[in-house]
Amino acid sequence: MPGNPNRRIRVIFFLFLLVFGAVAARAAFLQTVKADQLSEMAQQQHVQEFDLPARRGTIFDRGGNELAVGEERRTIYATPYLVEDPLQTAEVLAPLLSADTNEILQKLLDRDSGFVYLARKVDPEIAGQIEAMDITGLGFLSEEKRLYPQKQVAAQVLGFAGTENHGLAGVELQQDSVLAGTGGRQRVITDAGGKEIKMLSLEEGTRGTDIWLTIDQAIQFETEKILAETVEEWSAKGAAAVVMDPRTGEILAMANVPTADANNFDGLPEELKRNRAVTDNYEPGSVFKAIIASVVLEEQAVAPGETIYLPPEMELGGHTIGDAMDRGEVSWDVGQILVNSSNIGAVTMGMRVGGEKLNEWIGRFGFGTPTGVDFPGEAEGIVLPLEKWSDSTIGNVPIGQGISVTAIQMVAAYSAIANGGKLASPHLVCRIGDEPVMTESERILSEESAGQMTQYLTRVVEEEGAPLARVDGYRVAGKTGTAQKPLPDGSGYSNDDYIGSFIGFAPAADPQLVILVMVDEPRPFGGGATVAAPAFKKIAQFSLQKMSIAP
DSSP: OOOHHHHHHHHHHHHEEEEEEEEHHHHHHHHHHTHHHHHHHHHHEEEEEEEEEEOOOOEEEEEEEEEEEEEEEEEEEEOOGGOOOHHHHHHHHHHHHHEEEEEHHHHHHHHHHEEEHEEEEHHHHHHHHHHOOOTEEEEEEEEEEEEETTTTTTTHHHHHEEEEEEEEHHHHTTTHHOOOOEEEEEEEETTTTTTEEEHHHHHHBBOOOOOOEOOOOOHHHHHHHHHHHHHTTTTTTTEEEEEEETTBBBEOOOEEOOOOOEEEGSSSSSHHOOOOHHHHHBGGGGHHHHHHHHHHHHHTTTTTTEEEEOSSSSETTEEEEESSSOOEEEEEEEHHHHHTTTTHHHHHHHHHHOHHHHHHHHHHHHTHHHHHHSTTTTTOOOOOOOOGTTHHHHHHHHGGOOOOOOOHHHHHHHHHHHHHTTTOOSSSSEEETTTEEOOOEESSHHHHHHHHHHHHHHHHHHHSSSGGBBBBOOOOOOEEEEEEEEESSSSEEEEEEEEEEEEEESSSTTEEEEEEEEEEEESSSSOOOIHHHHHHHHHHHHHHHTTTOOO
């Protein structure tokens, strides 16, 4: 029997009312109870916010040559839940990014994440290739990568900045607050595939401040080259050098060999990262005798030209002290003691001053405390406090044993002699933005004592103390040092391992350069006069000509 048409219509109408009621109830639920949550989900899917790293200031040398710069790069990120085929995407990206396929795949499989980095600071050309593939779920940001155009030049001085553009070593770390700048923020609307369709807002932040170093790129490069040749010639463990203007304390070169490419600094062993001229202590050996001689002159314990009787050997604190060369009894003035690098002469001078005064003067010259050079991790040296001096200490310290210094301390001390008795603070930064960096100097010696010491140190080079340090056309003042390295167990000194050094200044009549060269463990044995003095000569010759200092 055919059904009642009116009844069927009523049933259909009733079902329609039920469906409509359910839809209306769901809509009301979504618009009220779930409104905030859904809004947030929509924002996450279609509005992206990114922190923009700060643009870092440039580091220049004193002449305006770029030593550290920021270069535009592209960063690739993903919204994993939008990536349609994670495996295929990982397989396509991995070879282009020189990355591991599984690492990229694991990031793309994190479907709960709304944002993951796939590669930071990619070459723009490679990033362009990937962007042209139009892969759903991938996005691109502009970032800055820190680059060092001169590669190895001054690598240990410059240090490096990390992925987030924060300084992690060297000048980059020391001056991070100046160079860093402030980051920005960007908000964009993206489509369902994660592609940017509109920028909502952009806070660009501020670029960091540029700085100018006291370093002269040409002198730095030549110094590193000469050190590398010296290390190779003498099969040495390493070498370091400092070139400084004694009048201002400006460091024109600070070199370490082995050196490294600053662009690959992060992955290097710590041994290659260290700026040893600042961070490492060493026993100075005979170059310290000039400090003792300066003290006895200033204290008037020995008059200029006065001779001192020196026996062939002397007993002190249970030890026998002798000179490197066998000789009989002599009477030498301070100049002859320095020319012949006499241990007995240095100890005798120290004894004339006495331990208390000598210890006081060692501190006045800056040993045992940091110089304050604008570089992180400066060592302070090792100086025994007076109460720990033994009977033999007065026999060790005047010859540069039983005391440890840094290269920058020694350069500063000799600079005081070269600068007429005034000690200028060594520094690496000469300008920050438009503001020059001002430094101070302190008088620690009289002009008379400094002038007399300059004459004595000139005799060392012009006579037979360091003939290989002579520079054609210029008068040079300086002193050699050959220091035995302490044994690792502290039981004494090695008979095989030495540090050969030379420190001097030129022109002697108007010093504008102080140069220290130290060579670690030359093979076969070579002292400061044969290993370091020739390197000094080459560095001085180049630097004097580069600075147009007349003979």
